[in-house]
Amino acid sequence: MTTVRIALVFLVIATVFFSIPAAEYDDTASLEPKSYEFSSDVELWPTLALYDKSSATYGLKYPSSGPGFSDAYNGKVELRGQYRFAALLAKAEAMAQAGYERYSDSAGYTVRFNECYVKWSPSDRFSALAGKRLFRWGKGYFYNPVAFAGRQKDINDISAALEGYWGMSVEAVRSFNGPLATLSITAALLPVYGKMNKGYTQDSTLAAVAQTYALFFNTDVDFCLYADNREQIRTGFDFSRNIVPSWEVHGEWAWSRERQTRIIETGPVCRDTILRNTHDIVLGTRWLAPTNTTFILDYFHLGNGHMSDEMDAYYGAMKDAASGSVPARTAAQQAMPYYAGQFVMTDYLYCKASHPEPFTIVYFTPSIYSLVNINDRSFLAGVELTYTRFNHATFIARYMAFVGKNNSEYGEKAFRHRMEVRTEIVF
Amino acid sequence: MIRRFIMVTAAFLLTAAGTYAQDGTALLAKIDRNLEPDSYEMYRKLINIEPDGKKKEFLLFMVRKGNDKVAGVFLSPPSDKDRSMLRLGDNMWLYIPNVGKPVRITSLQSATGGVFNNADILRIDFSAEYTVERLTDTLGQYLFNLKAKTRSVAYDRLRLWADKKALLPTTIECLTEANMLIKTLHFKETKNFGGGIVRPSVIETDSPLYKGYSSLMIYLKIKRRPLRDEFFTTSYMEKVKELRQ
Numbered sequence: 268m269t270t271v272r273i274a275l276v277f278l279v280i281a282t283v284f285f286s287i288p289a290a291e292y293d294d295t296a297s298l299e300p301k302s303y304e305f306s307s308d309v310e311l312w313p314t315l316a317l318y319d320k321s322s323a324t325y326g327l328k329y330p331s332s333g334p335g336f337s338d339a340y341n342g343k344v345e346l347r348g349q350y351r352f353a354a355l356l357a358k359a360e361a362m363a364q365a366g367y368e369r370y371s372d373s374a375g376y377t378v379r380f381n382e383c384y385v386k387w388s389p390s391d392r393f394s395a396l397a398g399k400r401l402f403r404w405g406k407g408y409f410y411n412p413v414a415f416a417g418r419q420k421d422i423n424d425i426s427a428a429l430e431g432y433w434g435m436s437v438e439a440v441r442s443f444n445g446p447l448a449t450l451s452i453t454a455a456l457l458p459v460y461g462k463m464n465k466g467y468t469q470d471s472t473l474a475a476v477a478q479t480y481a482l483f484f485n486t487d488v489d490f491c492l493y494a495d496n497r498e499q500i501r502t503g504f505d506f507s508r509n510i511v512p513s514w515e516v517h518g519e520w521a522w523s524r525e526r527q528t529r530i531i532e533t534g535p536v537c538r539d540t541i542l543r544n545t546h547d548i549v550l551g552t553r554w555l556a557p558t559n560t561t562f563i564l565d566y567f568h569l570g571n572g573h574m575s576d577e578m579d580a581y582y583g584a585m586k587d588a589a590s591g592s593v594p595a596r597t598a599a600q601q602a603m604p605y606y607a608g609q610f611v612m613t614d615y616l617y618c619k620a621s622h623p624e625p626f627t628i629v630y631f632t633p634s635i636y637s638l639v640n641i642n643d644r645s646f647l648a649g650v651e652l653t654y655t656r657f658n659h660a661t662f663i664a665r666y667m668a669f670v671g672k673n674n675s676e677y678g679e680k681a682f683r684h685r686m687e688v689r690t691e692i693v694f
Numbered sequence: 695m696i697r698r699f700i701m702v703t704a705a706f707l708l709t710a711a712g713t714y715a716q717d718g719t720a721l722l723a724k725i726d727r728n729l730e731p732d733s734y735e736m737y738r739k740l741i742n743i744e745p746d747g748k749k750k751e752f753l754l755f756m757v758r759k760g761n762d763k764v765a766g767v768f769l770s771p772p773s774d775k776d777r778s779m780l781r782l783g784d785n786m787w788l789y790i791p792n793v794g795k796p797v798r799i800t801s802l803q804s805a806t807g808g809v810f811n812n813a814d815i816l817r818i819d820f821s822a823e824y825t826v827e828r829l830t831d832t833l834g835q836y837l838f839n840l841k842a843k844t845r846s847v848a849y850d851r852l853r854l855w856a857d858k859k860a861l862l863p864t865t866i867e868c869l870t871e872a873n874m875l876i877k878t879l880h881f882k883e884t885k886n887f888g889g890g891i892v893r894p895s896v897i898e899t900d901s902p903l904y905k906g907y908s909s910l911m912i913y914l915k916i917k918r919r920p921l922r923d924e925f926f927t928t929s930y931m932e933k934v935k936e937l938r939q
Contacts, residue, residue: 298737300938306775351936393925394867403794426792440930442923445796448782451929480929487798487928500726509785512800512846555800599759623804629744632808655807658750658771693772 319683326589396616401431412521412547415493519549572613645671718826727817742808745906763926789931814846856877
């Protein structure tokens with residue numbers, strides 16, 4: 268029944284997709300602003316992944332025998348609307364996402380508001396907001412430890428819209444003449460009770476976050492703070508500056524008083540533990556070469572990342588689980604939320620090179636990139652091709668390879684190769 | 695006697711040259727003011743034209759204050775809608791709604807693809823970025839040879855032809871330091887925008903780097919408008935479109 272529902276969702280999406288007129292964009296847009304706005308977009312991205320049958324993750328997922336590849340069909344619809352009345356702005360962005368995997372004949376869907384708020388701007392220097400809003404702080408390309416009120420980017424699609432948090436916030440901004448050109452302050456209260464902001468913190472709490480931004484001597488500088496009524500404190504800063512016009516450097520540092528993690532011990536059993544005084548660091552640079560190729564290099568250190576021996580214990584538990592050990596399966600599954608995220612060890616290096624419009628193919632940008640786990644020397648390497656010729660559509664093709672030895676992060680991923688073709692239609 | 699004559703003549707010529715350069719600077723400043731007021735809002739269309747005649751159009755709303763503050767937001771096409779750009783001195787940022795935060799960009803990158811780069815979109819006065827190396831007075835036109843004041847400027851050299859009577863540019867050649875031509879801008883269709891603003895409404899651009907491609911920048915509306923400094927901050931980038939009146 269679920270499959271039928273998902274198929275219907277895809278049918279609707281496909282109908283919308285193929286009913287888009289092929290005609291060129293006709294600019295009849297009025298220059299007069301409207302008090303209301305609506306827009307929407309539809310994304311479709313079938314994926315094909317080739318499994319690594321010798322990996323620990325694959326063994327845990329398919330203990331006896333399983334497929335050699337997985338093809339999945341994903342779709343997403345986003346609806347955005349806003350209405351302005353005097354100093355008030357009401358804005359909402361809703362998202363419905365569905366996916367179907369053929370081998371397991373399984374489907375799932377998510378429906379949610381990414382953002383939904385009312386903002387009051389009585390002056391050009393001050394605004395207050397109530398509702399669901401995402402604060403995307405930090406300068407790192409991939410990883411943002413100072414994003415205390417945000418969510419981690421998806422490494423498969425780092426520009427994807429993310430879900431915000433419910434709360435109230437105020438923002439004030441001033442400009443000056445002199446070395447300090449801009450100063451702005453943002454402060455927010457984010458309650459975590461019941462279903463509201465579930466997952467933002469482990470327990471119910473009232474969290475306060477603040478960010479002070481300054482453009483000082485042509486350098487973007489942010490100071491960020493998190494505190495809650497459980498006496499948790501996190502603080503940090505970030506910066507970004509163009510050394511010369513074609514060369515930018517950026518960095519982030521964040522300190523946390525306490526963070527909870529989970530490790531696997533002999534048994535195997537899982538144990539929750541508290542890490543104190545952890546530091547997260549990002550150091551990165553972006554360089555536009557004279558050939559018009561942009562190079563990005565980001566190093567990041569995670570203070571709550573796992574050590575090699577902890578990872579070995581986890582992979583050992585997964586392999587034992589695949590061999591039929593029930594305690595090992597229980598331990599591996601309990602540990603998974605802390606061991607199977609996007610960044611699980613302590614040190615990573617991200618590098619990317621992109622070259623827009625090669626051979627005068629306008630609107631076409633090929634990129635290559637790699638995310639390296641410095642600790643175990645495994646890595647993922649990818650190619651991305653983007654084409655933005657059309658007024659309503661963007662096409663992105665991606666290929667990723669996961670490379671690493673046994674007991675390494677990318678060597679133990681279930682997939683060896685992953686491909687996707689993403690089509691985004693905007694209305 | 696001869697030595698004295700040579701020295702006096704040289705001193706005279708140097709003074710004359712200096713005065714002429716100064717005149718050139720003043721003339722260039724007048725051309726800047728004739729093109730755009732000091733503080734304004736503007737709607738303009740950017741059109742990339744491909745060799746087969748196909749077009750991609752962008753509609754921008756822009757505001758500018760003085761010589762170091764420019765902000766703009768794309769109103770169309772839908773795939774670029776609500777992307778905003780900010781220039782504050784030599785600093786430039788791009789804000790993409792999904793990314794949700796300003797990202798530093800450089801003048802030579804292109805937010806639109808094609809012949810236009812970010813410096814073309816977020817341009818400030820010529821006299822703020824260039825010094826007049828030489829001014830040539832030709833029949834009906836001035837020819838300014840301009841050199842960039844700093845390395846942060848997109849084009850190292852410009853050759854700017856301006857109508858002597860209207861004091862408006864007719865053609866600009868953008869060159870590298872080695873005098874290699876990057877692009878040529880042709881100013882056309884002078885239009886009265888009201889409020890004393892009379893300027894070319896179309897800039898046609900071609901580039902030897904994009905053979906067969908050309909671009910049009912069409913000015914639809916320019917209006918003098920006092921603007922607050924706070925509009926030109928990274929915090930305001932997601933709200934630039936709210937400045938439309």
